[in-house]
Amino acid sequence: MTRQMTGAKMVVQALKDQGVDVVFGYPGGAVLPIYDEIFQQNDIRHVLVRHEQGAVHAAEGYARSTGKPGVVLVTSGPGATNAVTGLTDALMDSIPIIVLTGQVPTFMIGNDAFQEADTVGITRPCTKHNWLVSDTKNLSEILHQAFHVCTAGRPGPVLVDIPKDVQFASAEYTPPQKAKTSHYQPQVKGDMATIIELVEAMEVAERPIFYTGGGVINSGPAASQLLRELVESSGIPITSTLMGLGAYPANGQHWLGMLGMHGLYEANMAMHGCDLMINIGARFDDRITGRLDAFSPGSKKAHIDIDPSSINKVIKTDIPIIGDIAHVLEDVLNVWKSRGRKVNREAIQKWWAKIEAWRKVDCLAFKQEGKSIKPQYALERLEALTKDHDRYICTEVGQHQMWAAQYLGFNDPNRWMTSGGLGTMGYGFPASIGVQMAHPDALVINVAGEASWLMNMQEMGTAVQYRLPVKQFILNNERLGMVRQWQELLHGERYSSSWSEALPDFVKLAEAFGAKGILCSDPADLDDAIMEMLNYDGPVIFDCLVEKHENCFPMIPSGEPHNKMLLGQNASTKDAIGSKGAVLV
Amino acid sequence: MSPLQIKKGSSKHSAYNLRPTFSDEVESHTLAVIVDNEPGVLARVIGLFSGRGYNIDSLTVAEVDHTGHTSRITIVTTGTPQVIEQIKAQLGRIVPVHEVHDLTVEGKAVERELALLKVQGTGDKRVEALRLADIFRANAVDSTLNSFVFEITGTPDKIDAFADLMRPLGLVEIARTGVAALRRGSVNDV
Numbered sequence: 001m002t003r004q005m006t007g008a009k010m011v012v013q014a015l016k017d018q019g020v021d022v023v024f025g026y027p028g029g030a031v032l033p034i035y036d037e038i039f040q041q042n043d044i045r046h047v048l049v050r051h052e053q054g055a056v057h058a059a060e061g062y063a064r065s066t067g068k069p070g071v072v073l074v075t076s077g078p079g080a081t082n083a084v085t086g087l088t089d090a091l092m093d094s095i096p097i098i099v100l101t102g103q104v105p106t107f108m109i110g111n112d113a114f115q116e117a118d119t120v121g122i123t124r125p126c127t128k129h130n131w132l133v134s135d136t137k138n139l140s141e142i143l144h145q146a147f148h149v150c151t152a153g154r155p156g157p158v159l160v161d162i163p164k165d166v167q168f169a170s171a172e173y174t175p176p177q178k179a180k181t182s183h184y185q186p187q188v189k190g191d192m193a194t195i196i197e198l199v200e201a202m203e204v205a206e207r208p209i210f211y212t213g214g215g216v217i218n219s220g221p222a223a224s225q226l227l228r229e230l231v232e233s234s235g236i237p238i239t240s241t242l243m244g245l246g247a248y249p250a251n252g253q254h255w256l257g258m259l260g261m262h263g264l265y266e267a268n269m270a271m272h273g274c275d276l277m278i279n280i281g282a283r284f285d286d287r288i289t290g291r292l293d294a295f296s297p298g299s300k301k302a303h304i305d306i307d308p309s310s311i312n313k314v315i316k317t318d319i320p321i322i323g324d325i326a327h328v329l330e331d332v333l334n335v336w337k338s339r340g341r342k343v344n345r346e347a348i349q350k351w352w353a354k355i356e357a358w359r360k361v362d363c364l365a366f367k368q369e370g371k372s373i374k375p376q377y378a379l380e381r382l383e384a385l386t387k388d389h390d391r392y393i394c395t396e397v398g399q400h401q402m403w404a405a406q407y408l409g410f411n412d413p414n415r416w417m418t419s420g421g422l423g424t425m426g427y428g429f430p431a432s433i434g435v436q437m438a439h440p441d442a443l444v445i446n447v448a449g450e451a452s453w454l455m456n457m458q459e460m461g462t463a464v465q466y467r468l469p470v471k472q473f474i475l476n477n478e479r480l481g482m483v484r485q486w487q488e489l490l491h492g493e494r495y496s497s498s499w500s501e502a503l504p505d506f507v508k509l510a511e512a513f514g515a516k517g518i519l520c521s522d523p524a525d526l527d528d529a530i531m532e533m534l535n536y537d538g539p540v541i542f543d544c545l546v547e548k549h550e551n552c553f554p555m556i557p558s559g560e561p562h563n564k565m566l567l568g569q570n571a572s573t574k575d576a577i578g579s580k581g582a583v584l585v
Numbered sequence: 586m587s588p589l590q591i592k593k594g595s596s597k598h599s600a601y602n603l604r605p606t607f608s609d610e611v612e613s614h615t616l617a618v619i620v621d622n623e624p625g626v627l628a629r630v631i632g633l634f635s636g637r638g639y640n641i642d643s644l645t646v647a648e649v650d651h652t653g654h655t656s657r658i659t660i661v662t663t664g665t666p667q668v669i670e671q672i673k674a675q676l677g678r679i680v681p682v683h684e685v686h687d688l689t690v691e692g693k694a695v696e697r698e699l700a701l702l703k704v705q706g707t708g709d710k711r712v713e714a715l716r717l718a719d720i721f722r723a724n725a726v727d728s729t730l731n732s733f734v735f736e737i738t739g740t741p742d743k744i745d746a747f748a749d750l751m752r753p754l755g756l757v758e759i760a761r762t763g764v765a766a767l768r769r770g771s772v773n774d775v
Contacts, residue, residue: 124628124632125632128680129680129681132624183683184680309675311674312667313671
């Protein structure tokens, strides 16, 4: 049976057939036919954002917290260009999202028509793949391919640009089963000989460590389960990147905490001193490695990744395994078990003793004293009062993001939404909206800085309109805290444009949007104020006035290796960054 | 199995080929990239090179299968072995790219380039140009009383050598196609 329908109807039909239940978008001239179709059905919910960037971040939040692709619908020209930041963010963090853009009619393309932009040209470098649909008869197949491409292999954003005449014209609808996706099939099974090589290395290693990343989360819940089994049964310590938090539980006994520039002392020292590093779904990002020529100098390095281009990109790998994390870990576990579950227990025990000594440094220690709230204290209290909730955490970008990663514990995957690769200020608020749409009954908190939060504050309207009880926990230091910290360390304490003047009254701002605002400035009131936020059934802006000049420690100064960390309490920040490090970001 | 004879998406060669050592020496490699002939595919390939700071010494592209609509892009690039491996892995990630072949490591390959050279001159110089063209097996494909257009096919080196000889004899303009390359022997890549 053939089904003829308009292109606009095809879009809605394809989304339904792909199991989409929510679309984040903003209408405009070039997508009106699709909006008309959305109006005439009830299966797919449309969330009207207040800016297209918000739509893309919301879709990212939805995708990260569910593992399903997030869908965005925006118009041509400015609608598409406003989506670029979100697309780049999703590309850097390997988040599956599908952005549908309207385009001027095919016969007007290239004529500088009203709201025309070369959308596929602009978004080519910031998508995994994109399509300009020139004929309605190809539209449904392309949409199904878009879903396949964005989720297969290393996930990423895709974009389908649909001219208005293609939306109006009719053609036959291709169902998902009939769409050709055969030629894009990334390898998921790892090479067995290399997997055996990895197991052999694990059996003899004296100071092994797992270094895991977002790839474990992207691979799905099975990957996290297998990882936990491997860690528990081998007794090997584990650390994770910012992106991978939650794959192994923070309350697990082999957990070292996050590693990297603002990672924990014990995690970084263990990375520096290990003799076998097993990288699972991480990419040796520069926030992780620090100075490359001094990065973990004495270790053999194994790297499991689904993307061949990640391997040997920055760090030479001795044992490279290309494949999906869950598939590879399953094979690793099977081989390891069949060979008798051997590890060098005695040596690993000594290794743990060393790690415990590093842990005694207590690198996250801080003193809450005086009348102002330390940001670390605010997060410590937030953690204590919310850890037993069904909780999802988003963040913006900056000091608060690092503190959240340090002081909040994540015991499950898909509970932590943060912009890692691109570092997009303004990410967290719309992301929290996407998360709350996917998990209406959960507690969704966006840990924010006041400056980041203001970048997409217009989404307060969305939160109120859709009755999304997202909690905006703003650590307000009236500064661009991370910029300020770098200026202190690197630019002679000349704080060029790094303070926030003319900040709004956040309580009044919340009220103006019809939400609740809470102000807290006294450490003694903090617990009650947090409880008030949690008990309020609706969106809340929590303006937490914190210590203005707090620096985020520990820190590996740029251009330095892992064992040259600055620690919090007695860190001398003078000349911490040399001239070589100064050119790095 | 050659590590490079791996279907699209797997690109295992990236990691395995590299394992022995990294060298800092810059090498020239000829890559054959089989792609779907769809709008924007060349921009994806070129954008990858410019966006990530890789070199393109020469690039040719044409549809080679009119029924399957696939094109063959031949790229000559230079870089350290690590960079070359990155280039191949990055090319392999592009969705409409079917296969990436490194003709420099997969075995001996035939490389040919075509060039057209306009040489202006009269008298002895004109005679000498014609004599040298004969030695290089270049054909005169257009002639006036004071000019020739020579067509020459060969390796880029041979064309360079011919152009160097023609320069003092009145070379005024040159058009080159870039390298097309195929593996020698009976094994086919596609």
